[in-house]
Amino acid sequence: MAAHENLDFDALGSMVLAGRLYPGSALALVGGVEGVLREVLPLLEDRLDLVPASEIPLDRVREVVLVDNARPERLGPLAALVGRVPFLVYDHHPRTPGDVPAVGGRVAPVGATVSLLVPLLLERGVALDPLEATLAYAGLWEDTGGFSFPSTTPEDLEAAGHLLRQGAEVARVRDWVRPRFGEEAREILSQLLKTAHLVERKGFRLLVARAREKGYVPALAPLAHTLLDLYEADGVLLALRLGGDTLLIARSKARLDVGRWLGALGGGGHARAAFARVRGKGRALARLLETLEAFLDPEPTLGQAMTAPVETLRPTSVREALRQLEERGYGAMPVVEPLGEGVRVLGLARRRDLRKAVRLGFGDHPVEGFLARAVVLPPSTPLSQVEPRLREAGGRVLVGERAGEGWRLLGIYTRTDLYRSAPKPEPTLAERVLKALPSGVLRVVEALREAFPEGIYLVGGAVRDALLGRSGPDLDLAVGPGVEVARVAQFLVDRFGGSYGLHYAFGTARVRLPFGLVVDLAESREEVYPYPGALPQVRRAPIARDLERRDYSVNAMAVDLGGLAFLDPYGGLRDLEARLLRPLHPLAFVEDPTRVVRGARLAARLGFRFAEEVPRLLAPALLPEVVAGASRSRLREELLLTLEEEAFYRALALLAELGALKALYGLDLPPEAPFLRLRAEEGLSEARLLLLLFHQKDPLERAAWLALPGRLREGLALLLAASRGEEVPKEALGREPLRAAFLALFPEKEAWLKAERRVLMGRDLLKLGLKPGPKVGEILRRVAEARRRGEVRSFEEELALARKLLGDGTLALPE
Secondary structure, three states, X not given: OEOOXXXXXXXXXXXXXXXXXXXXOOEEEOOOEOOXXXXXXXXXXXXXXXXXXXXXXXXXXXXXXXXOOOOHHHOHHHHHHEOOEOEEEEEOOOOOOOOOOOOEEEEOOOOOOHHHHHHHHHHHOOOOOHHHHHHHHHHHHHHHOOOOOOOOOHHHHHHHHHHHHOOOOHHHHHHHHOOOOOHHHXXXXXXXXXXXXXXXXOOEEEEEEEEEEOOOOOOOHHHHHHHHXXXXXXXXXXXXXXXXXXXXXXXXXXXXXHHHHHHOOOOEEEOOEEEEEEOOOOOHHHHHHHHHHHHEOOOOEHHHHOEOOOOOEOOOEHHHHHHHHHHHOOOEEEEEEEEOOEEEEEEEEEHHHHHHHHHOOOOOOEHHHHOEOOOEEOOOOEHHHHHHHHHHOOOEEEEEEEEOOEEEEEEEEEHHHHOOOOOOOOOOHHHHHHHHOOHHHHHHHHHHHHHOOOOEEEEOHHHHHHHXXXXXXXXXXXXXXXXXXXXXXXXXXXXXXXXXXXXXXXOEEEEXXXXXXXXXXXXXXXXXXXXXXXXXXXXXXXXXXXXXXXXXXXXXXXXXXXXXXEEOOOOHHHHHHHOEEOEOOOOHHHHOOHHHHHHHHHHHHHOOEEOOOHHHHHHHHHOHHHHHOOOHHHHHHHHHHHHHOOOHHHHHHHHHHHOHHHHHHOOOOOOOHHHHOOOOOOOHHHXXXXXXXXXXXXXXXXXXXXXXXXXXHXXXXXXXXXXXXXXXXXXXXXXXXXXXXXXXXXXXXXXHHHOOOOOOOHHHHHHOOOOOOHHHHHHHHHHHHHHHHOXXXXXXXXXXXXXXXXXXXXXXXXX
């Protein structure tokens, strides 16, 4: 678990939340700590257990969860892992070239990264303690400026509400995050105020200020926001000379994407906040100002923002004009009369003026005597020039083009329009899916789109998870009848490196790319089940048939990468929004009973629920004659996959509620307490399986029915023996899954299990006079077997067994 150098509250809060999503992860501290967090962090050291990144053995890292950052140059020593292990990135900064190739996570334009993680915790039902909620809330507050920055989104406010309900302490956050201007900061602020000046380009007012510092650099972001508010500018650029380098910090309210602007100098950030460090004494500030216009979005014009068409009045009485205004619900309307090809604008009839005229007895007088001045501007007028005219014209201007001596009126613009942004075109569903993909996955998808204009489809879970704003390190693709799976696999390896394996019988391939992404390719196909529960017979078919064979509607959506078309023949999007798992057809469970196990796993992971018809459709599939024909190996694999899930117990509870846990596996739902005592060790799913079987009436019979490996059945037998009070040799509990299950069941035995006992070693046999050779290894092997069986319980008994093996002639090996 890592963030970036100069850790801030959003980064720290996001690491804490991600740690709850990925239990057992180490929280790596990269570089230093920023601002007031330097004072707060020592108070929390015993709770957070941050590990300096330099102390993490990189060869043991299998996956990196990266928050609030996607730039490899801000990862310190962890940058060496880029391209070697999978990276899951959760970040609110927009993607830029050179980002870490993410295979999972979520990148979206919200005010703080915390807001991307809170919904995932909600889905999984993970509760936070008050300290965790407070740290996350501090990150939200800091990065959104108390929910006042332009980058603030509804998702930030929703996340804040949840954190408050989880116990976040607002008063403490206010104390942590409030701007603190120490002596160094006040000195820099004084320099900035002396050098501050406004630069205007295309209606954009940029405040530019410089300062110089020789030693400690305080947090500059509060200074930037202070100056932005003080000068009422649209953006601010601070340049701090530090030795031979220049630190640049930029903020923007609108129009200027400062992330792209400073990115040209090697910096990074997002549209409203960015930072860059330029080495050496160059012309960084001058270069930025020279390129400012190129990075400004075109200024909106009056024609783009106006309300159209505009309704007008002809000359009439004051009373009639007021009646028409009130009937149409307008505060004012222009009064015009024909003039050539256009109209002459006589003025604005305002409701408040006309009401006063009627009250004073002028209701029957011509309205022309009570009109306010009208201002008409061409549609090409930049909005920055309109606001002064609004004040001059009483809050309204007309938009028109010259038509001879008159005007052709096109629309009207009011004070209300100042606060109404033009609606942005909604992306298509296919575009939404692609935009939500992690950067590494998107690179692969774009390469496939370019190389294969037809016949490649993003399918199933990849589409579902992208629409939910989440994804993992696997990419599922269907390959249409016109394209060969082997050709696609070879293309990916040629383009990105890595390796692939083909399964010709099933028309599938698995490609492993060097940055951790696994791409599963499968020929689009249809399936025929010869009898209930049987393995299906498959044959190639178009994508429509491929979607038809899937289990639930939310998994039967696809994106045609060539034409960017969204395929949803079974209403998966509707069910996704309702968080429903709906089978595609009435015989779905009869054909394959394991579909209910996959459904329970999905429901527990994503917080979904089964559609109301599921119990009725499931009943025939749970009949003994149907279950008897189900593939035992598929049932076992689905159970093991379920036990790998973080929310595995919720999935088991769902299966028990539906009657499927008993009907499919002969299992009862065990108590949850022992599972909660399990530690995050290797083989956690196997430890859960041992606990699950331990709590059954016939555990060994169930283990045999599932055809579990011998080592797991032996481990289960040891747990049962320990529960009967029999002494179990601690050497037999050496494997992590068995050891973890044993401690979960018998926590009082931890000290005994950790106590070391001397075991027979090769040097002990040499002391007996045995010469080095094969006999040494064979004796050690036989003693170890006896130790596992409990036949020897001390070093002395092991030594006696070794002497016996040497002296009774049962060991016949050549010297």
